[in-house]
Amino acid sequence: MFDPVLFDLSDGVATITLNRPDAGNSINETSGMALVAVVDKLRAQDAVRAVVLTGSGKEFCVGGDIDEMLHAADLSALMQAGIPRLHAAVSRLAELPCPVITAVNGPAGGGGIGLALCGDIVLASQSMKLRGGYSAIGLSPDLGASWQLARRAGAAQAKRILFLNEPVGAEECLALGLVDAVYPDDRLAEEACALAARLAAGATASFGRIKQLVDGAGTRSLQEQLALEAGYMIASAGSRDGREGVRAFMEKRSPVFRGR
Template sequence: MPSIELQIDNGVAKVTLNRPETFNSFNREMALLLQETLDQCNTNDQVRAIVLTGNGKAFCAGQDLNEVTSPELNPGFRKILEEHYNPIVERIRSIEKPIIAAVNGVAAGAGANIALACDIVVAIETASFIQAFSKIGLIPDSAGTFFLPRLIGLQKASALMMLGDKVSANEAEQLGMLYKVFSVETFEEEVDKLALKLAHMPTKALGLTKRLLNQSMVNNLEQQLNMESDLQIEAAESEDYSEGVNAFIEKRKPVFKGK
């Protein structure tokens, strides 16, 4: 079985981490295949929303420690970060399509931080998030030190990263780490509904919104206002804007094409 599964249906690409026997922990093969799959989703015009989830009981347990402790298999930490995790996070943030992290179980270490890099994070009520790095003498990577403090504040992020506490899905929602928590019974249905809703929205505008949010991390107010002006003009030239305005005037539901 491939370590990454891809299903495309009705504008939604479902990308599934598929090493359930290791709680979907990353080895080199899976990390590189996830990058290829994200690239495929990016260039496929039929894909207008992406769901990243895991197979089995876990979302992702982070790095496969059997790989890094094997003299034959260990690629070394520099290669793991620069060729595995950093390119994954960069793709998640640069693809101008909405990406949902559907956290179906434990998300630990790099697995937690890759989820937090996505545009919208939802979780099953039994899921948990763990900044597990300090437990084995490492530092948080996969952009965790960038996103987590911005999501929940420096004080909470520092504590979770230093202490390595397990955070339940409901606690994560209260902290602001994620958008919504769904019950075990409704999780898959709610994820499908959310993904389909995004896939039928104006993809061009959503992508420009994502670009603005990325730049808001580094821009000052003047720079952000100028960028909003430029991108609003670009959005106003899209087919979806014309459709949205016409649908509003005609009192009907718009049919967006993502153009």
């Protein structure tokens, strides 16, 4: 037996690894439940200061397990049982009050797109590519794939990717703003770990407030945003990290942040 989703916590960095390499890290009922459990475990860990989500093997996540779908007695019932739990996990992962990095180590398709793009920062390998896949088998997006594509690349590009199901390579994804950086395959893990370590040493309470301000900015008026900014600035200024950051700046030294 093996764990379909691996979890490691070291020096404040939590690493989640999708671990079905022989099946393209596709999500079936078992791995979906494992991912939900890992995200719930992650949220209960106060020691987590940054998160990396990646895949094992040569693919990040090709989406749902087509073989499981094919053999399901009732495909709609299968989706109804699994999708809400997975959606809750994706939402909780994206909304963590600390930086989330996705290290997309290879192809991502279907629901794998939603997972790949749910990070605050998305790093990709040169072999990474996206492929919608849903409409090719008569289904529609899940795990936030449509939202992430539209948010990062705009509605027109999202529809092109999801309508045509043509592979979109790493460099094109970078040009479209779908990913934030592209690295050679053999450097991606190293770069993701280095970035996570850098962020984990930072003011993670500040990062959490920044996430809430930026992620919700499109739904608020300027007045509402200014009010929230004021509240967060006052809270930050009264925190240990806020005082430490200002003091370190004046003393021309590196701050030592405790985070959330």
